[in-house]
Amino acid sequence: MAQDVQIHIDPELVERYIMEMGRFGAYAGTGVWRTVYSPEWVQATDQYAAWCEEAGLAVTRDAVGNVWGRLQGSEPGGSIVSGSHIDTQRPGGRYDGTLGALAGLIALKVLKAQFGQPKRTLEALSLCEEEGSRFPSTNFWGSRAITGRIEPGAAEAMQGYDDETMADAMRAVGLDPARIPEAKRDDIDSFVELHIEQGPILEHAGLPVAVVDAITGIRHYNVTITGEQNHAGAFPMDLRRDPMAGFAEIASGVINTAHRMGRPAVTTVGRAVVEPNYPAVVPHSVNFTVDARHPDPGQRAILYARHEALMQEVAERRGLEISWNHYVNHEPCLSDPGLVATFQKAAAAQGIPFMTMPSGAGHDSQQMEHIAKVVMIFVRSKDGRSHTPEEFSSIPDIVDGIRVLAAGLHALAY
Amino acid sequence: MAQDVQIHIDPELVERYIMEMGRFGAYAGTGVWRTVYSPEWVQATDQYAAWCEEAGLAVTRDAVGNVWGRLQGSEPGGSIVSGSHIDTQRPGGRYDGTLGALAGLIALKVLKAQFGQPKRTLEALSLCEEEGSRFPSTNFWGSRAITGRIEPGAAEAMQGYDDETMADAMRAVGLDPARIPEAKRDDIDSFVELHIEQGPILEHAGLPVAVVDAITGIRHYNVTITGEQNHAGAFPMDLRRDPMAGFAEIASGVINTAHRMGRPAVTTVGRAVVEPNYPAVVPHSVNFTVDARHPDPGQRAILYARHEALMQEVAERRGLEISWNHYVNHEPCLSDPGLVATFQKAAAAQGIPFMTMPSGAGHDSQQMEHIAKVVMIFVRSKDGRSHTPEEFSSIPDIVDGIRVLAAGLHALAY
Numbered sequence: 052m053a054q055d056v057q058i059h060i061d062p063e064l065v066e067r068y069i070m071e072m073g074r075f076g077a078y079a080g081t082g083v084w085r086t087v088y089s090p091e092w093v094q095a096t097d098q099y100a101a102w103c104e105e106a107g108l109a110v111t112r113d114a115v116g117n118v119w120g121r122l123q124g125s126e127p128g129g130s131i132v133s134g135s136h137i138d139t140q141r142p143g144g145r146y147d148g149t150l151g152a153l154a155g156l157i158a159l160k161v162l163k164a165q166f167g168q169p170k171r172t173l174e175a176l177s178l179c180e181e182e183g184s185r186f187p188s189t190n191f192w193g194s195r196a197i198t199g200r201i202e203p204g205a206a207e208a209m210q211g212y213d214d215e216t217m218a219d220a221m222r223a224v225g226l227d228p229a230r231i232p233e234a235k236r237d238d239i240d241s242f243v244e245l246h247i248e249q250g251p252i253l254e255h256a257g258l259p260v261a262v263v264d265a266i267t268g269i270r271h272y273n274v275t276i277t278g279e280q281n282h283a284g285a286f287p288m289d290l291r292r293d294p295m296a297g298f299a300e301i302a303s304g305v306i307n308t309a310h311r312m313g314r315p316a317v318t319t320v321g322r323a324v325v326e327p328n329y330p331a332v333v334p335h336s337v338n339f340t341v342d343a344r345h346p347d348p349g350q351r352a353i354l355y356a357r358h359e360a361l362m363q364e365v366a367e368r369r370g371l372e373i374s375w376n377h378y379v380n381h382e383p384c385l386s387d388p389g390l391v392a393t394f395q396k397a398a399a400a401q402g403i404p405f406m407t408m409p410s411g412a413g414h415d416s417q418q419m420e421h422i423a424k425v426v427m428i429f430v431r432s433k434d435g436r437s438h439t440p441e442e443f444s445s446i447p448d449i450v451d452g453i454r455v456l457a458a459g460l461h462a463l464a465y
Numbered sequence: 466m467a468q469d470v471q472i473h474i475d476p477e478l479v480e481r482y483i484m485e486m487g488r489f490g491a492y493a494g495t496g497v498w499r500t501v502y503s504p505e506w507v508q509a510t511d512q513y514a515a516w517c518e519e520a521g522l523a524v525t526r527d528a529v530g531n532v533w534g535r536l537q538g539s540e541p542g543g544s545i546v547s548g549s550h551i552d553t554q555r556p557g558g559r560y561d562g563t564l565g566a567l568a569g570l571i572a573l574k575v576l577k578a579q580f581g582q583p584k585r586t587l588e589a590l591s592l593c594e595e596e597g598s599r600f601p602s603t604n605f606w607g608s609r610a611i612t613g614r615i616e617p618g619a620a621e622a623m624q625g626y627d628d629e630t631m632a633d634a635m636r637a638v639g640l641d642p643a644r645i646p647e648a649k650r651d652d653i654d655s656f657v658e659l660h661i662e663q664g665p666i667l668e669h670a671g672l673p674v675a676v677v678d679a680i681t682g683i684r685h686y687n688v689t690i691t692g693e694q695n696h697a698g699a700f701p702m703d704l705r706r707d708p709m710a711g712f713a714e715i716a717s718g719v720i721n722t723a724h725r726m727g728r729p730a731v732t733t734v735g736r737a738v739v740e741p742n743y744p745a746v747v748p749h750s751v752n753f754t755v756d757a758r759h760p761d762p763g764q765r766a767i768l769y770a771r772h773e774a775l776m777q778e779v780a781e782r783r784g785l786e787i788s789w790n791h792y793v794n795h796e797p798c799l800s801d802p803g804l805v806a807t808f809q810k811a812a813a814a815q816g817i818p819f820m821t822m823p824s825g826a827g828h829d830s831q832q833m834e835h836i837a838k839v840v841m842i843f844v845r846s847k848d849g850r851s852h853t854p855e856e857f858s859s860i861p862d863i864v865d866g867i868r869v870l871a872a873g874l875h876a877l878a879y
Contacts (some may be wrong), residue, residue, distance in 0.1 A: 250699030267698060271744050283733035283756045284681060284825030285664030286849055288724040295734045296720045302713035310702040319697035320709045322742045325735070330685050330754035330793075332735045340744035342697045379744075411698030435700055 058401060058457045060161060060450045068153050069449075072098060072137075073145035082142035082440025083149075086185035087192060088116070088220040095137050099152060099177045106160035108175060113234040115196040116179040116226055122159050124172035124464065129240030131463050132423070133158060133456060134176025136193060136415060141184045144442035146247045150430065150449065152177040154245040158457035162465075169464035171240075181415050185220070186211045194418035196234035206231060241390060241463065242419035245428040245456050247444050249412050251435030252314075258404050259448040260455055262394045263427035265346035265409040266417050267315065268383035270355060272341040274375040276301070276366060280327070280335035291333055297371045298323065298337040304361045305341050309354065315409050316354055318343040341375075346383045346409035384417040387424035390459075394426055397458035403451045412437075428456055469814050472871045474575060474864045482567045483863075486512065486551075487559035496556035496854030497563075500599035501606060502530070502634040509551050513566060513591045520574035522589060527648040529610040530593040530640055536573050538586035538878065543654030545877050546837070547572060547870060548590025550607060550829060555598045558856035560661045564844065564863065566591040568659040572871035576879075583878035585654075595829050599634070600625045608832035610648035620645060655804060655877065656833035659842040659870050661858050663826050665849030666728075672818050673862040674869055676808045677841035679760035679823040680831050681729065682797035684769060686755040688789040690715070690780060694741070694749035705747055711785045712737065712751040718775045719755055723768065729823050730768055732757040755789075760797045760823035797823075798831040801838035804873075808840055811872035817865045826851075842866055842873075 075095040076085030085091045096118050103110045103120030111119045118137075121130075135151025155175035162169065178193030186192075186209050195201050206228035209217040218228040253261055278294035302320045309318035323339040343358055345351035359375075366373035391407065398405040408429070416425040430452035433443040489509040490499030499505045510532050517524045517534030525533045535544075549565025569589035576583065592607030600606075600623050609615045620632040620642035632642040667675055692706035716734040723732035737753040757772055759765035773789075780787035805821065812819040822843070830839040844866040847857040 248699060249696050250701065251704050252699075252701060255704065269698065273744075281849065282663050282826055282851055283735055284683065284731060284758050284827070285662060285666075285846075285851070286731070286825070287664065287666060287728045288720070288731055289728070290665050290669065290849070293720065293733075295716060295737075299713040299716035299720070299734070302709060303717055306702070306707065306710045306713070314701050314703070317698060317700070317702055319707075319745070319747055320713070321697055321739070321746045321748055322744045323709075323737060323739050324742075325737050328736045328738075330687075330736045330756050331733070333733055334735055342744050344698050411700070412696055413698070435695065435704070437696055437699070 056461060058161065058454045060157065060453045062446050062450050065157060065449055065453065066446050068157065069145055072149055072153065076139065078142040079440055081144060083139045083145055084142040085139045086141060087138045087180035088224045092138060093224055096177060099137065102156055103175060106156060107163055108159060114226065114230040115193060115234050116224065117193045117197065117234065118177040120156060120159060120175040122163055122169060122173040124169045126170045128171050129238050130172045130174045131241045131460060132174040132176050132239050133243040133460060134178060135244050135246055136178040136181035138180045138182050138184065140182050140438045142440055143438050144440050146442050146444050147437050148181055150247060151245045154453045154456055157453055158460055161457055162461055166461065166465055171464040173460060173464050178415055186217050191415060191418045194415040196231055197236050198418050198421045199235040200418065200421065201231050237422065239423040242416060242423045242425045243456060243459065244414060244416045245430065245452050246414060247437060247442065248429040248432045249437035250432065252408060253429065253431040254435060256406055258406050259431050259451040260398065260403060260405045261408045261429040262391055262398065262405060263410050263429055264386045264391050264407050266384040266414055267344040267346040267409055267411050268348065268351045269344045269379055269381045269413060270377045271379035272375045273378055274341060274362065274373065275336055275338045277336040277372040281333040283331040283333055286333060292370045293333050294337045294371055295325065295334050297365050297369045298339060300365050301362050305358045308357050308361065309343065312354060315411060316345050316350065317411055344411055348383055351383060381413065381417065384420045386426040390424055390426035393462050394428060394455060394459040397462055398455045401454045401458050403455055428452055470875060472575065472815060472868045474571065474867050476860050476864050479571060479863055479867065480860050482571065483559055486563055486567065490553065492556040493854055495558060497553045497559055498556040499553045500555060501552045501594035502638045506552060507638055510591060513551065513570065516570055517589060520570060521577055522573060528640065528644040529607060529648050530638065531607045531611065531648065532591040534570060534573065534589040536577055536583060536587040538583045540584045542585050543652050544586045544588045545655045545874060546588045546590050546653050547657040547874060548592060549658050549660055550592040550595035552594045552596050552598065554596055554852045556854055557852055558854050560856050560858050561851050562595055564661060565659045568867045568870055571867055572874055575871055576875055580875065580879055585878040587874060587878050592829055600631050605829060605832045608829040610645055611650050612832050612835045613649040614832065614835065615645055651836065653837040656830060656837045656839045657870060657873065658828060658830045659844065659866050660828060661851060661856065662843040662846045663849065663851035664846065666822060667843065667845035668849060670820055672820050673845050673865040674812065674817060674819045675822045675843040676805055676812065676819060677824050677843055678800045678805050678821050680798040680828055681758040681760040681823055681825050682762065682765045683758045683793055683795045683827060684791045685793035686789045687792055688755060688776065688787065689750055689752045691750040691786040695747040697745040697747055700747060706784045707747050708751045708785055709739065709748050711779050711783045712753060714779050715776050719772045722771050723757065726768060729825060730759050730764065731825055758825055762797055765797060795827065795831065798834045800840040804838055804840035807876050808842060808869060808873040811876055812869045815868045815872050817869055842870055
């Protein structure tokens with residue numbers, strides 16, 4: 052291992068790749084609308100494959116349309132893979148996902164050009180789908196196929212926003228849903244995912260990049276609180292069982308709980324539906340969500356216990372019925388400590404200022420963690436924005452991110 | 466005036482009238498679905514007119530379809546009128562409105578039979594529309610016509626839930642919208658409206674009837690609070706401008722404010738619409754209503770000032786934008802003190818226990834107050850329910866209410 056090599060990344064190449072990739076599904080100026088298996092998606096994966104070939108990587112496409120660019124190592128051992136997803140929100144921007152797929156490709160291109168064949172096999176990866184923007188009932192389609200976590204029949208069962216099934220969408224681009232199991236890999240040692248931060252923490256810290264030591268644990272509570280529907284004028288306050296009053300107290304309470312626990316705890320009440328939702332009627336019920344996240348397993352348990360105790364206490368005190376379930380419940384995904392250390396050292400060796408932080412958003416790395424060691428690299432997001440055409444990361448920051456990525460891969464593979 | 470006469474009301478007649486009237490638009494057992502100018506409404510008004518004639522009242526129908534049953538007095542002076550509206554919610558029950566129209570008719574029938582011609586003219590009144598259940602942009606159609614408060618062209622402009630105009634609906638039952646101004650009356654001295662309470666106060670007090678000394682003042686605020694839409698995972702709590710947090714604090718605050726002020730202050734947050742309303746997105750905005758009511762003009766001003774100060778303070782402290790307007794703003798309608806005293810004495814003389822209370826709901830009396838002295842009588846509602854097929858008042862309570870009504874009318878007219 053030669054830690055102190057300096058990695059050179061051409062900013063113009065980086066910008067050209069980003070802008071050219073952004074043309075596939077270009078939407079309203081800086082936006083991109085590129086859902087899995089759409090014509091734009093086909094163009095983008097073809098372009099990715101073409102650039103991999105240009106870089107001297109051996110290109111293969113798997114059964115779900117993930118594109119792999121392989122740089123064969125001279126010694127045995129599992130692959131060290133870097134990439135991210137190439138699909139977007141409806142619309143998203145040029146950076147979420149795509150930047151990580153391009154970063155893996157550019158890093159391998161540069162490493163091959165600068166250092167030749169590695170000892171360990173390196174692979175760049177464009178994952179077919181992560182956002183759930185065409186098929187709401189799933190996401191991580193690409194990384195779930197690689198990790199063997201797609202159930203038989205799922206492609207036929209899965210219905211999209213436009214009524215087609217995932218299986219239909221696959222067949223329309225020449226993929227056979229019956230062959231999904233063939234995408235499974237069991238020879239990956241490490242997965243390194245570069246991604247935009249999607250939050251404002253790096254911007255506020257004045258830093259271009261971060262090494263990610265964990266992906267937060269997420270639970271989505273779906274809560275219904277029910278009281279007694281009544282006339283807004285004729286029913287005195289002291290006799291009401293008002294679910295809006297209970298909801299408001301709970302929403303304030305869970306938000307304040309996460310705020311007081313401090314970073315990185317976050318709790319969001321993003322959705323509320325009031326029945327019957329008339330101005331002059333004390334509501335019958337409020338259905339709402341509580342999205343609560345913490346990357347530390349112990350703190351996460353405390354956060355959830357506080358939320359549940361509050362919900363129960365408020366409902367009981369106010370004579371309201373309450374029920375909930377969690378329809379999303381992801382454990383925290385901890386980065387491999389060895390990989391974290393490797394990429395911290397790589398950043399330091401490149402002279403790039405960085406911090407170590409958890410990810411508050413979900414990523415393909417959570418899936419890959421089932422079959423490989425994982426770590427992520429974050430690049431600063433302007434105003435913390437993502438999932439919008441306005442998302443932006445600067446070329447200098449992106450170049451810094453790819454330098455950390457390439458330097459770390461160099462340390463692992465050469 | 467002979468205060469201490471005993472009024473006899475036949476419970477079987479009362480029950481028969483209520484049940485027969487409930488057949489016109491009968492819906493799902495105990496419900497009634499009878500919107501203005503519908504075939505069911507025509508049947509109900511025809512029945513009302515027939516019963517008025519049976520009672521020996523002189524029947525007229527005005528330009529909007531209000532039915533009047535007149536018992537001419539022997540002396541000059543404005544009429545003393547008693548009635549309420551005959552239309553219902555979709556569906557409502559058998560009592561809201563209809564009971565007041567029938568009570569006026571039954572009281573006059575009994576007074577005529579028991580005491581003959583009065584000195585002052587008495588009139589029973591079936592008002593054509595109050596609920597706004599067919600034409601959402603208005604209500605009080607009957608009482609607004611009588612008080613000359615329908616603007617020229619309103620019937621043509623007013624669109625119903627089913628796309629027809631009020632003018633079309635009138636023409637379909639043989640009424641000419643151009644003649645609406647002819648319904649105006651300027652010879653009404655007093656309007657006495659019996660109505661179900663629609664709230665639980667009488668039930669909790671264990672009393673059958675109330676004399677109503679005021680109809681509450683109502684203001685509906687339509688409020689929009691706007692923050693910054695962000696990723697629920699990647700954006701730390703301390704950097705958010707979360708309109709849900711602001712909304713929840715305001716909803717709790719305004720509800721608690723009215724509760725602490727005590728009866729009869731009421732404040733309801735009945736409607737809330739979150740944008741974009743996704744579980745994993747800190748919302749962009751919450752649009753909501755605040756319905757705040759108080760029958761005392763001074764206390765009402767204090768209630769509104771507290772609500773507005775709270776909304777402003779929460780928004781400013783949280784860095785949120787807030788704006789509001791009031792799309793409903795009715796001043797309190799105070800009952801005539803002389804009429805209140807007359808009906809209090811009438812109840813006492815009949816040996817009927819009662820309380821004096823304000824109305825938290827709006828009523829035709831608010832309109833009639835522009836041309837006449839007004840007072841209302843409330844009859845106990847089971848569980849405080851109304852605007853539903855489940856609304857119910859017992860025949861003994863209703864008989865007590867009509868006895869108070871008739872005794873008061875006797876005091877005024879004989």
